[in-house]
Structures are given as C-alpha cells and as structure tokens.
Amino acid sequence: MEGRLIVISAPSGAGKTTLVNALLERDDRLAVSVSHTTRRKREEEVDGEDYFFVDPGTFASMRDGDAFLEHAIVFGNAYGTAHDTVIRTLADGQDVVLEIDWQGAAQVRRKFPGAISVFVLPPSIDVLLERLNDRGQDGPEEIDRRWHQAADDISHYDEFNYVVVNNDFDEAVGKLAGIIDSERRGEKARCECVTALVEHLLQR
Ligand code: 5GP
DSSP, X not given: OOOOEEEEEOOTTSOHHHHHHHHHHHOTTEEEOOOEEOSOOOTTOOBTTTBEEOOHHHHHHHHHTTOEXXXXXXXXXXXXXXXXXXXXXXXXXOEEEEEOOHHHHHHHHHHOTTOEEEEEEOSOHHHHHHHHHHTSSOOHHHHHHHHHHHHHHHTTGGGSSEEEEOSSHHHHHHHHHHHHHHXXXXXXXXXXXXXXXXXXXXXX
C-alpha cells in the first residue's frame, strides 16, 4: 500500500526539527525527506543528511526541470523537496514527513489533497522569543526580523489539518504520533482549539 505524505510546518523557534527527530525514532514506518537548499551549510550540519546543499545554479536547473514537488524562498534562501525520492519512498509503503514552510505546504496540498498537514505552535510569546534569542549571536534587528517572520508563519496555522502546541516535549511527540496513528486507521484525530493562543502569540 502507498505511504502517506505528512507535512509538518512551524515558525522558527517552535522546536519542529527536534520533534520530528523524536517521531522518526519511535516509528520505523516513517521516513523524512531531505530537502535541497541554497543556504550555506552550518558547521554541525551534514550534506545529504540535514540537507543537500546546492549552488543557486543547480537549484534553478532542478526547478526548471520540474525536479521539485514543491519549492519556496525562506529567509532569502531557496528550499525544495525532490519529487522522485518522495514518490519512490511512498511507493515502497513508507510514510514520508516533509519538514517545510507554509508556502511549500500550500503547494503540496494542491498536488496531494490527501496529505496530512500539521502546524506546530510554541506555547507562548515568551518561549518563542526566548528560543529566537537563544539561537545565538543575532542582534535585536535580526531577532525582530525573525519575530516578524514567525508571526507571518503563525498567521497561516489554520490552513493545516492539525495544530500541535509544543509545550511539554514528550506530550507534543505523543500528540504527533497520535495524529499519524489515527490517520493510519482512517480516523481523524481530535484537535485542540488554539484560537486564543494564536491571538496571544500575534499580539506582541
Ligand atoms: P533552516 O534553514 O533553518 O533549516 O530552515 C528554514 C525554513 O525552511 C524552515 O521553516 C523549514 O521548514 C523550511 N524548509 C526546509 N526545507 C524546506 C523545503 O524543502 N521546502 C520548503 N518550502 N521549506 C523548507
């Protein structure tokens, strides 16, 4: 049987990558898609594991050759999901997680209406700002830029099938796993009402 496509998006600072890694560890029917990007590799990152780091020319020729299932510019860099690898993995019966931004999620939804999409929210403004500040050397201007970007990302939360608040980490992993299990059984998982939290997050 064909696997399912699971899109997970979040604003910067919501803890999405750590959540996805924990999810992959407990579920061997899940695979994660490794994206292509023109962003510079961070020191701790591994080419081919975290991303395929490519130059803008390579990215453009892949895009023009329709090699991407979706692609978008995020923080000034190009990111894209290679079409063939995802389709092959789905055909093998694995469920594939795409860790992508809301623009990419919208493209996936158009092409794969059956895709499951989940938006991860931070539990409060303080936690979001703390995580943005903790990212290191950024000055107030960069933090402010990231904050505006995060607020813009958050405003798209209601385009997703599910929302998970990353307050207690283990609980959030459990909720994500629960959503995937329910969908595998052909059921919809219950969803939290997060309207008040989103209003609060956007109020800074
Ligand atoms: P970072 O460069 O910090 O790893 O990721 C920056 C943003 O790009 C995150 O929001 C991440 O979800 C998004 N992103 C990573 N890979 C892709 C991709 O293949 N497509 C799209 N649309 N966004 C991506």
